[in-house]
Amino acid sequence: MSIEIEVLNGDASWKTVEPLLQAVWPSEAIAKLPWGHVKWAHADLRVLIDAPEGGVGCHVGIYFRTIIWNGHRIHVGGIGGVATREDCRRRGYASIALNAAVETVRANEAARFILLFCEPHNFAFYQTRGWRPFTGDIYCEQPNGRIRFEAMAPFVFDIKRAPDTGTIDLCGLPW
Template sequence: MSIEIDVLNGDASWPRVEPLMNAVWPQHVVEKLSWGHVKWAHADLRVLIEAPEDSNGESPNPGLACHVGIFFRTATWNGRKVDIGGIGGVATREDFRGRGLAGLALGAAVQTMRDHEAIKFALLFCEPHNFAFYEARGWHKFTGEIYAEQPEGRIRFEAMAPFVFDFTRAPRDGVIDLCGLPW
């Protein structure tokens, strides 16, 4: 079985991703969640994994199996400008979960961000039931404050917990201002 991992332009690849996002996060479910009201940034790049073939070389349920969005942003950390990467929209189609696809896609996303030398660390936001998933993959809880833009203006962003992946900086606390919409 071979698995193909693509890293594509975020806007151009969105039509391929939208059905997976709607399946994993249907509107009627999202609107009841703590982050259901948040206006999100659009991914700059997307890691896509198509449904892998089965052992007979067939694809009975073709389509996108896994997605990770990648974001690039000049933010501030304790008032100083810093180029950071971001991860969002991590999702695997229900019938392909537990096969390592999200782990693979996340690894490809981290490598893509690492290839941009200016990026000092990466940031993602997640709910408590996913903390262990990210901690097992080298992400650390950020205990400081996050600020972000929303249509009503600059807000303290507390809808989900921030986690950091270290490149050349290892922030654990202080103030990060995303200087734009969250992801």
Template structure:
């Protein structure tokens, strides 16, 4: 089996990864999740891991200027972390997340990385050096600014990593 990893532009690559999303989160599974009805941003970039030319693992990357404690802050977002069920526990998601973090760090402009997950997934990330964000997060939904608490926010140090205070994503969440 040959494994390849690539980082590609978000929207054009969506048709390549949509079948993987549909497999991991079919409608009946999605309906039970706390974020089933959340409107998400589209990924700017995607890390795609392919096995024998089929996408088996994905991580989306998002770049956003948000506002933290009333000042602009550059956020590198990570979302849409998923691995094909037949390819789990082989380190693929860890590799893809590392590639995403390297990309965000290499861009040099991002202050910290931020992701949102179900509370029962937090352990996966905290064991990989992500820290809970304890402050309030605001985001756009249906054209309005709302408190975004449907998922657990976690941060990763790039240049710095705020852990508390009011954070406005200034747009859709991811």
């Protein structure tokens, strides 16, 4: 069975993915979560997998950002909004979309590593796919100014070599 996979402009494809993201993270449920108040960046690109039943089955957002790690400006990729529609789970969609997102970042030759943020129940999912915890501190922007970001745990993936620790300033909103 062939799988329809696309990498699209983030803003242009927002309306297409909105129903999936609303279904996976309903606004009422998000408001009660520890990260419900966080203002997130918009994805630069999006990987979409169409469900054979119709609509979008899986989404991975891709971000590009020049961050500061221990005082050094470094261009990195970001991954966020990894979501598979409930009726499409355990078909390998998230693994395929994540892999396509990693390859898309890798094709951007300036990116040194990839960074994502996740909750404890997904640590194993990413660790079995080659991601490792970043044990340092993360800072980012929010509407009220610069904050230490502790709402979710950072994980890194090597393109060249990702740091395991230190201080990262995302130089903008988190993803």
